[in-house]
Amino acid sequence: MKLLLKKLNYIFPVLILIGFYACKPAKQSYTSPKGYDFNHPEKFTMPESLHEISGIAFYKGKSDTVYSIQDEEGRLFRQAWGNKKQKHAVFAKKGDYEDLAILNETFIILRSDGTLYTFPFSEATKDKVANIKEWNDILPDGEYESIYADQQTNQVYLLCKNCKEDKKEKTMSGSIFTYNPAKKELIASGNFSMDLTPLIDKGLILKTGLKASALTRDPHSGDWYILSSVNKLLVVASPDWKVKGVHRLNSSIFIQPEGLAFDNQMNLYISNEGDELSSGNILKFARKP
Template sequence: MKAFLKKLSYLLPILILIGFYACKPAKQSYSSPKVYDFNHPEKFIMPESLHEISGIAFYKGKSDTIYSIQDEEGRLYRQAWGNKKQQHTVFGKKGDYEDLAILNETVIILRSDGTLFTFPFTEAIQPKAGKIKEWADILPDGEYESIYADQQTNQVYLLCKNCKGDKKKQTMSGFIFTYNPAKKELIASGNFSMDLSELVTSGQILKTGLKASALTKDPHSGDWYILSSVNKLLLVAGPDWKVKSVYRLNSSIFAQPEGIAFDNQMNLYISNEGDELSSGNILKFKRKP
């Protein structure tokens, strides 16, 4: 009996380990677009003022300066990569500012209710921006977090995070404006709709929809890169807005992805809002040769 108990004492830890790993859920696998490695980013931790960073952009793709906003203060921040010291210009009152774009010589900032704010890029170095124009009631009622500006066509694209009818139709609404720099006017230039039904059916996104949190375009392929913080994924769509691929994001790397942009070297940047445990950050993914 003693011999049996002795053998059991040796075997028991092994059996416990076997049982533990047998019950442990399979490790989630995360893929990346073929020219980027989402598992090994270069991370830039934000200062406290950008704990809730919500949008990022570059001026003509130049990566020497990152422009960003956060979703509580009407401030446009600027700083060099890796340098926490930043400066800002005030462009508005407190509000829920979600994304920004720099269209040639014009800064465009999106508030969550669909209101846009435009001002000359030259004002971005001033303590308080001047020549600000506010564009209210140009979009249907809804919640908006994604804007992209095309430098060649002067067209501005906006995605609706939450618009009436999208959930029932399993679609996502988008709207296009053309900016006239001479007259400083935004001209409505059409709309489009993304079909999300297959993603809902396959369980890749929630039944409530994609809930886009940021948008940019690959300037070479014309593919759209759309972030969804709620669904923790990056969706790539073709120029026709048809879904091409979906990449699940690792929440330990992408805490709350809210901003996305390419630089002129085709490196990809994704910003994450901070939370109770981690600071806001920007992740840089170098394009593979």
């Protein structure tokens, strides 16, 4: 009897371990877009003033200076890459500012309600921005977090994060404007949409949609890169908005991904808002041959 009990004392722990590993869910697989390794970024930790960093942008693709905003104050930040010391220019009162773009010599900043602010690039070095223009009610009602500006065509693309018709149609809609720098005007130039049915049917995203938090474009292929903080995904789409790839993001690396940009060396950058335990940051993914 004692011998039996002794054997059972050895057997039970083994059985428990076998049961634990049998019930343990399979390890999550994380992929990266072609040419990048999302598992090994270079991390630039933000100061407290940019704990809630949202959009990021580069002037003519030059990565030596990062321009950014955060989603509580109407301030345009600038800082050298790797240097936490920042300077800023006030462009508006407090509000929910989500993304920005630099279109040649013009800044365009997006507020979550679809309001846009435009002002000359030269104003970025001042304490308070002058010559600012505010654009209201030019977008369909909804919530917006993503803007992209095409340097060659002067076209501005805006994605809707939450729009009533999108949820019903299982699409992600967007609007296009053309910016006339001489007259400083935004001219409505069309709309577009992306079919989300395949992503929803496969359970890759929430039934309520992709919830885009940032948008940029591969300068070489023309493919769209769409970031979703809610779904923890990066979606790559063709120039005509057809899904080409879906990459799930590791939450231990991507805390709350909100900003997205390429530099002129084709390196990819993703900014993350901080949380109670981690500071905000910008992750750099070097382009691999």
